[in-house]
Amino acid sequence: xxxxxxxxxxxxxxxxxxxxxxxxxxxxxxxxxxxxxxxxxxxxxxxxxxxxxxxxxxxxxxxxxxxxxxxxxxxxxxxxxxxxxxxxxxxxxxxxxxxxxxxxxxxxxxxxxxxxxxxxxxxxxxxxxxxxxxxxxxxxxxxxxxxxxxxxxxxxxxxxxxxxxxxxxxxxxxxxxxxxxxxxxxxxxxxxxxxxxxxxxxxxxxxxxxxxxxxxxxxxxxxxxxxxxxxxxxxxxxxxxxxxxxxxxxxxxxxxxxxxxxxxxxxxxxxxxxxxxxxxxxxxxxxxxxxxxxxxxxxxxxxxxxxxxxxxxxxxxxxxxxx
Ligand code: HEC
Ligand SMILES: [Cu+2]
Numbered sequence: 001x002x003x004x005x006x007x008x009x010x011x012x013x014x015x016x017x018x019x020x021x022x023x024x025x026x027x028x029x030x031x032x033x034x035x036x037x038x039x040x041x042x043x044x045x046x047x048x049x050x051x052x053x054x055x056x057x058x059x060x061x062x063x064x065x066x067x068x069x070x071x072x073x074x075x076x077x078x079x080x081x082x083x084x085x086x087x088x089x090x091x092x093x094x095x096x097x098x099x100x101x102x103x104x105x106x107x108x109x110x111x112x113x114x115x116x117x118x119x120x121x122x123x124x125x126x127x128x129x130x131x132x133x134x135x136x137x138x139x140x141x142x143x144x145x146x147x148x149x150x151x152x153x154x155x156x157x158x159x160x161x162x163x164x165x166x167x168x169x170x171x172x173x174x175x176x177x178x179x180x181x182x183x184x185x186x187x188x189x190x191x192x193x194x195x196x197x198x199x200x201x202x203x204x205x206x207x208x209x210x211x212x213x214x215x216x217x218x219x220x221x222x223x224x225x226x227x228x229x230x231x232x233x234x235x236x237x238x239x240x241x242x243x244x245x246x247x248x249x250x251x252x253x254x255x256x257x258x259x260x261x262x263x264x265x266x267x268x269x270x271x272x273x274x275x276x277x278x279x280x281x282x283x284x285x286x287x288x289x290x291x292x293x294x295x296x297x298x299x300x301x302x303x304x305x306x307x308x309x310x311x312x313x314x315x316x317x318x319x320x321x322x323x
Contacts, residue, residue: 010162010187023162023187023208025180026103030164033096040089104165107178111144118149118156118169121198122241122301123189131221134306135241137189137206139181140214146178157193160206166192181208198299201254203244229310233318236311245300248322255300256293262319267294281316 014021018038022028059065114137115126125137139145149158149169158177159166167177181187189204209217227235237243237258245255265275269292274280283290285307288300307315 010185019164020161021183022164023181023183023185024164025182026100027162027164029100029103033093033100036096037093104177107146107176108144111146111178112139113146113148114139116147116149116158116169117152118158118191118202119152119301120154120196121191121202121299122244123158123191123202123204124306127218129218129222131218132306133221133239135204135244136239137204138214138217139206139208140211141181141184141208143211144178144180146176149175149177154195155193156191156195156202159190159192160187161190162187163206168193181206184208184210196299197297198254198301201245201299204241227314229314229317230321232311232314233316234314236307236314237318240303240307240311242315255296258319258322260323262323268292269294269296276319278316281319282312285312285315 010023011020016031018034019031022031113128116137117124117126122134123137125133127133147158147167149167150173151169151171153171155171156169157166158169160179163179163181165177165179167175169175185208187206187208189206191199191202195202221239237246237248245253247253247257248259250257250259261276263276265273268274271294272291274291280291284300286302286304288302289298292298
């Protein structure tokens with residue numbers, strides 16, 4: 001299953017008219033505040049317009065209309081009312097917002113810490129056990145997870161609509177956010193800070209799994225040494241984010257499909273023809289900008305240092321199977 005398609009099913013259905021389904025302990029609080037502001041705005045909009053219409057009628061000029069010609073200078077009670085009431089509304093909004101802000105800023109001390117590194121254009125996750133995943137964050141359900149985030153290049157922003165979380169990810173400093181996902185499923189991650197050509201392809205997903213599945217996943221990630229190369233390649237395709245941009249069924253995505261790639265003779269943006277052999281594939285992974293496929297933007301991030309030699313060999317063997 002491709003968990004990082006452009007619009008993940010988590011964003012559709014199930015939610016309300018305004019929001020996708022809320023899937024953390026904090027999300028309902030955020031939504032309530034939103035609804036409160038929304039309905040307060042609608043109520044004051046309607047109230048104000050009723051007064052405007054009433055005054056239009058009441059002060060309409062006509063020779064017989066006495067009120068229309070009377071000049072009103074001051075009205076202390078009225079001025080106090082229209083200062084105090086909006087201030088009170090603002091205070092209530094501030095208070096509720098501040099409580100939410102405190103909540104989201106103060107992770108429980110038993111939270112599992114996961115490091116997030118953002119880079120043009122991908123998300124990398126480092127788990128306490130030493131595992132790394134790219135493009136997909138895997139977490140156990142009903143457990144507090146704290147993300148410690150930084151960027152290797154420009155400002156990005158981690159945005160998970162179902163969790164009502166959006167936090168800037170900034171170079172040279174750490175930002176933090178935490179959540180407690182309360183339903184198993186796949187949830188969309190977006191980058192919410194324009195960060196260059198590949199910004200819209202900087203997608204990811206959060207996979208919330210049961211505690212047992214989380215343990216199982218950790219074990220699977222650690223073992224890999226004994227997998228046949230092509231199976232390892234398929235695993236890398238799904239777990240290191242290649243599936244965000246490359247399809248295996250011929251359909252176009254941000255990058256070229258992998259179907260029929262192996263051994264093919266295809267055109268680069270500078271007009272040269274290249275045969276997709278081992279060296280070309282390896283170069284494409286470690287130095288994607290060296291040769292850019294014609295018709296595509298040079299948005300693929302380098303995977304130098306992120307894939308082992310064996311994993312690169314695995315991709316090569318997997319590509320051979322996708323002829
Ligand atoms: C953000 C999107 C993105 C991600 C993630 C991504 N790629 Fe790419 N990839 C591209 C684009 C766009 C191109 C075509 C432009 C170019 O050649 O740089 C490309 C080209 C390639 C090519 C050459 C394809 C051809 O038709 O010649 C290979 C091989 C490749 N990528 C492998 C990978 C592997 C392996 C991964 C995962 C470890 C990966 N890519 C992840 C976007 C991506
Ligand atoms: Cu970004």
